Amino acid sequence: MKLNRQKILDFFRKSENRATVILKDKTEANAAIQEALGKAVTYRSDLEGVWDKLVLLYAVAKDYVNGEYREIPKRSIVAIVGGLVYFLSPVDVVPDFVPVLGFIDDIFVLNLVYKQVVKDLEKYKSWKESQVKEIGDLDGSAAL
Template sequence: MKLNRQKILAFFKKSKDKATVILNDKSKATDTIQEALGKAVTNKGDLEGVWSKLLLLFAVSKDYVNGSYTEIPKGSIVAIIGGLIYFLSPVDVVPDFIPVLGLIDDVFVLNLVYKQVVKDLEKYKIWKDKQGNIISIDGAST
């Protein structure tokens, strides 16, 4: 199956626009992250290739929204939350109800987001290590 990159990127841009609005409401942002995490855990087997990246995206999102880590540029956190919103949408470019193929565009977008913010994530990991915390399955610190 050939992905329509332009269509995916257009849909992702809409997701980033939604992320900008959601980030202004801590409760909505937290709910969005938790909902995306639930979907990720449910589909962990299909997300094996991006699982560690996804955990990092969840962790930095959660730490940003709860105010414990704010050193990430606004554009990066908007891209991350936008990626999670895209991931959450059941009827994006490739609808999630299509067996096996439904998450292909989601994985594409999550990898794209990861590549866009990888330097910011490296700084986050250094900060997280200094805190003595590790990133766990629920995106929380332990």
């Protein structure tokens, strides 16, 4: 099956537009992010190739929306949430209910988003690791 790259990108742009709106409402944004994680967990076996990337995209989106991490350009967080919104849509370029192939376009979009924001994700991972280290230092577990 040959993917229509332009059609996927057009759907993704619509998802980014939706993400821009969603990000203005913390409750709606959190609900969308949680729903994306729930869908990902349900279909984890179909997403093995992008599972770690998806979990990282989910984490940065959650921390951004909750106000814990804001050191990311707006265009990057819109792309990340846009990717999650695209993933959530059951009817996109290749509908998710199509056996075996249903997630191929979602995987394409998630990989595309990851590549677009990889430098921002590296900064996020460093920040996240420093948070874990600080918590360890505070509770004394770092001394163990």
